[in-house]
Amino acid sequence: MTAAVTTPASGKTPDNAPDTAPEKTKAPGKAGRPATGGSFQDLMRHPVKGKLLVIAALAAVLVPLSAVVWGSGPWPGALSVDISGPLDDANKWVIDNRDSHPLFLYFLLHLSNTATDAVSGVYTVLDTMGWTGVFAAGVLFAWRAAGLGRSGVKVAATAFGAFAVCGLLGMWDATLLTIALMVVAVTCAALLGVVIGLAAGLSDRVDRLLRPVLDTMQVLPAFAYLLPFVLVFGTGTPAALFCTVIYAAPPMARLTTLGLRGADPAVLEAVTSLGASPWQRLRTARLPLARRQMLLGLNQTIMMALSMVVIAALVGAGGLGEEVYSALSTVDVGKALAAGIPIVLIAVWLDRTTAAAGDRIGRSTPGGGLLHGRSAWALAGGGVVAAVLLRFVAGTAWPEGWTFAISTPVNKAQVWITENLSSGIPVLGGTETWSEHFTLWVLNPMRDGLTALPWWAVLLLVAALAWLVGTWMTALTATLAMAAIGVLGVWTKSLDTLSQVLAALVVTLVLGVLAGIVCARAGRLERWLRPVLDAMQTMPQFVYLIPVVALFGVARVSAIVAAVVYALPAVVRITAQGLREVDPAALEASRSLGASTRQQLLRVQLPLARPALQLAVNQGVVLVLAVVVVGALVGGGALGYDVVKGLSRGEMGLGMTAGVAIVCLGLVLDRITQPARKRG
Secondary structure: OOOOOOOOOOOOOOOOOOOOOOOOOOOEOOOOOEOOOOHHHHHHHOOOHHHHHHHHHHHHHHHHHHHHHHOOOOOOHHHOOOOHHHHHHHHHHHHHHOOOOHHHHHHHHHHHHHHHHHHHHHHHHHHHHHHHHHHHHHHHHHHHHOOOOHHHHHHHHHHHHHHHHHHHOOOHHHHHHHHHHHHHHHHHHHHHHHHHHHHHHHOHHHHHHHHHHHHHHHHOOOHHHHHHHHHHHOOOHHHHHHHHHHHHHHHHHHHHHHHHHOOOHHHHHHHHHOOOOHHHHHHHHHHHHOHHHHHHHHHHHHHHHHHHHHHHHHHOOOOHHHHHHHHHHOOOHHHHHHHHHHHHHHHHHHHHHHHHHHHHOOOOOOOOOOOOOHHHHHHHHHHHHHHHHOHHHHOOOOOHHHOOOOHHHHHHHHHHHHHHOOOOEOOOEOHHHHHHHHHHHHHHHHHHHHHHOOHHHHHHHHHHHHHHHOOHHHHHHHHHHHHHHHHOOOHHHHHHHHHHHHHHHHHHHHHHHHHHHHHHHOHHHHHHHHHHHHHHHHOOHHHHHHHHHHHHOOOHHHHHHHHHHHHHHHHHHHHHHHHHOOOHHHHHHHHHOOOOHHHHHHHHHHHHOHHHHHHHHHHHHHHHHHHHHHHHHHOOOHHHHHHHHHHHHOOHHHHHHHHHHHHHHHHHHHHHHOOOOOOO
């Protein structure tokens, strides 16, 4: 999945930065010796060393005191509150009163029916168009969005291949339902995002109020959005649609705000000098100047909506996601792959179409002609109408004779992989051997080490790390979120999930930073890897589970591997971009002093690229957590398993408790890895 990220400014000085402050004149002491009274103050003024000194002093007092008062065990049961009972009661009340209470009859029921009718209406239109009409619409409008002619041939070919494969794999009806959900969800999310973006882009106060809310929404795993809507609307299309809208709206809101606030001041001043009203300035200047950012926001919204629509199969969304979920639940890798390939191709088609449309904004195009302007849209529309009429000849449904079942050969290939690659590779062992060793030597020690720590030690560690990278408010937020996990009574399971996240993050950062360094230094390699990274960032989270199950089976390592592969592209790209943006003057100065390539990297590029590396860590944590939680479907266990169990068995108390704990864990990890911003 692509993600729009902005590098937060860091107000901290690198640890190895030279001290350029003028040296103070030291007053001589009684014996002619220089006074040393300013050294402690200088130490305290250092942004990192001063904090470390305070943390060490507090730890010297608090650790012995905490050990005496609270001992060295896990979170005490006396400090926990069981909220599963009240949540189960609330769920039961909703079920009992759904058909009689005024809140449901006059508000929520109307929302639910409207959502169902909207999705059903779009699906009916698509089904009525026939496979020829939908096929032509996807191809022709993708071609038009990229510009009719040679410039749009690749995008049109991508759309052609995507729809053809969906039909050939026997997933045409499921694809139509997924597209119907996408059309309604993206429309609602885009409109909601534009409204929020307009409010934040035109008002500083609204922007300050919404920024932490949008920050929090973007770090929450997708699983966390499912349970509240299931509690209110039950399983089915409404819950899936509304959670998708809320999940996908933040990118549109943020990039709309960015576009409005980034408008050229000279243009706005010129429009104002001509006597334009605020509404006219917005319509004729601000919005046109923000079109590129808004289209990028639409691209991000589409990608996030597709990811959520697939995951929402857990709550009865149907479509391709349900095919993947049902196949994974029975470990039918062949069937899961048959549904996963269309998901990937749809994501690539939508990504390429919106990206091509965004690239055309601001580019000079020849005026007039059949292939430009309204005539081009009319030409594409005429082609769609002609293709719709063909349904009377070709039929409405995709021809049965044009489908190919890949489940059997894929499952046979999985059996071969299991028999030959799981443990039969000379010297290297195999995937099963690697899985066992990683579990035995990494996952289990990390989990046991975290659970063995006293609960107060975990809180102190979280507070210290959050304060080192941020402010006291950052530390307070992270500590309260971690304490909330203990209060919820899921301390051990949360630490189990945390151990998986940390293990996956370490692997992701090692591979991602190394690959980013290589890409920053070898432009040709980066050009070769770019399409691979694009495809990896486009695929929804669910799809990553399919190949890892084939290779590693149902185990915790499968969730780890899927999380690493999912988060790797973002880390590689952010690292490479940060290294490329290092001041060339600093590199030239190091070369003139005789620094080797290795010295330039370690002493110049990496220190100066520290804000980008911090952002890479933050994005890696957020993306890894999202997939580790989803990895409960393939043996990840811990909090994710409780969410899946709560959704599948109707145990809302269990699922909601785990969902809230996931939210808190996401906040903790985000605050610990989010660089501090400059204070104005």
